Amino acid sequence: MVKKKRIRLIAEMARKIRVYRELKNRPRESEKYALDYDTMTRPHTRKTLPVLAWQDVRRESRLFSLLSGLRMFGVGHLFTRKSWLTEHPEAPSYWQVTKVKVDYTAENMDHGRAWGVLTYKGKQESEAKEIDKVMYHDWRLVPKHEEEQFKLHNPVPEPPIRYVSYPPLLRAMLLAQRQKDELGSAAEEPTLPLKRDVLLSKEYFRSQEKKRERQEGTAV
Secondary structure, eight states: OOOOOOOOHHHHHHHHHHHHHHHHHSOOHHHHTOOBTTTTEETTTTEEOOGGGHHHHHHSBOHHHHHTTSGGGGTTOEEEEHHHHHHOTTSOOEEEEEEEEEOTTSGGGOOEEEEEEEEETTEEOSSOEEOOOTTSSOEEEEOGGGHHHHHOOOOOOOOOOOEEEOOHHHHHHHHHHHHHHTTTSOOOOOEEESSOSSOOOHHHHHHHHHHHHHHHOOOO
């Protein structure tokens, strides 16, 4: 007979109280990501931002710094990032905000969470999801009168896939053989070409057979 697990009501209540206190006492995002612009340090963690980021921090804006100044907190607007504009200017990358949850306890209401539809390199995703990296100082608002022009682009064709990976067992065997041949040095990752450059004809198999006979020698 299986012994029933005894439920300790007081211990369970104490555990729930501890979890509730931890959630209540955890720092809000406005406290966690607060920044002293004079010393470039975060008061909560006492960590200093990298020197290379100081220029962008002073010039660029966070996402909620832009949302807090817009009607309906920017729902429906397009937002892009400076890094996207510099890394791949040939295709637009942006977020279209669909939902905003503001932290009303923060000063200027410039903290919270936001959701939207991501379009990355001209390819739009089907579902909305939470916007990440909202605390980065490189967000830019796309003006309403420039949205249609910003969305226009010439799609860049993707390069064809020429090689694929081997199955796991065969890959491990090939790597072990290559490491053995190269005396323990780092072996190159084996890949399987999808297109053969050799025409598989009768002459090809005959030449392979003759080559194998020369290597093995003539049977006596």
